Amino acid sequence: MSFVVTGGGRGVGRGIVARLLADGATVVVIERDPEAVAWVPEHPEADRLVALVGDAADEGVAARAADLAERAGPLIGWVNNAAVFRDASVHDAPVGEVVDLITRNLRPAVVGAATAVRRFLAAGTGGAVVNVSSHQASRPVPGCLPYATAKAAVEGLTRALAVQYGRHGIRANAVALGSVATERHEAFLAGQEPDRVRRIEAELAQLHPVGRIGQPQDVAEAVAYLLSPAASFINGVTLPVDGGRAALGLDPQAH
Template structure:
């Protein structure tokens, strides 16, 4: 197999904040709110962003952000998002952020458990399929970031399908990185700890002791922010991470590194 070499005739522009030359475009699935919204807004500093989300109108606006409404697991919808991004500027990066947070215990019918695992995994598989296919058709290098979770390595109770799917997403990340690194397509993942979002803040209101518990779980003593996740994703998509491929980057304040203290009471 011939080694990949990047095109030598590229238009030179002033580098953006992460060093990537402009203009470029990105797709962020599940970018309508929460962490996905933070990622979309951060990448809008680099170029045009297409948010692929089930939501209707976003409820917020940015001159460089457009919405494609639909199911990110549907290949036709994902292709429509890629085409919309390409129409604005060459597609350079894809972020698989969309996820489903529903539980089914292993005592449930296997079809229920497998349905939820598949529903989550399909979002990343379809996104990788679409991004890789699009970049190959255009003969262009690019980058994919899959959003995973600390639960891929350390599940919490009541999240079996989600944790199982995220473990598969991390394996998918490595497999796509190996298969398509020679094409100049880098694939990495971020494994998130707890991050403050509207959903998290609602949970906080209903569980007054959660701040103390989260501080104990995260060695930095707090949960993360969407902006901190977005910076890590922007780095992995940027030319500054040009030799990073097949990595799973913990963005969790040290949560995955910290084991339970056997002497703690």
């Protein structure tokens, strides 16, 4: 069995890759940045790990990833995790820039889903798509307009895929993440003064009822479940993987 994970070189994506490898699968990782997959050749499971450098929004790259996955075994799952974290506000940025940023987050999910669905239909064996979304799809925070808009669209795409292709044995689900400890998060904290770091960590713990932010493996476990036969009757859902952040609903900017 084989999977494709976009943005699988770092953070949440890399955690998902590690979890799928642990199940004995072959995983094809799509990454734009060659440095993000520099670890692949030295990985203990390198014989079941393929790095493809390219843009997940490029249909040719996605098709190549699917070819590589199918060469190793039946393609049974696709994880759309690649994202762009940049902001632009409609009051002071050109509309074209805002739309471009929305597209840069939405297009990789559409391209990945389309590639996966076509391969699943051609194989006649079905499969699963998992889209990585965010709590911001339903509860945006200031300063993230393009990202929040794109993630809301990704969740709509998930439901539409589920309805249209469920009869073909193709399931589509999403995970909506809270804050997760990734390299990007650690780099942000590294640029802060120690007192500021302590305040940020305390605020993040308050936002998540479990008292901490997530780890990539927390997300990976949920994604692996949604991809698995154990979730065969779960289709079209957006599963919060956020330690209860969405249920609590605190506004991080309220103070």
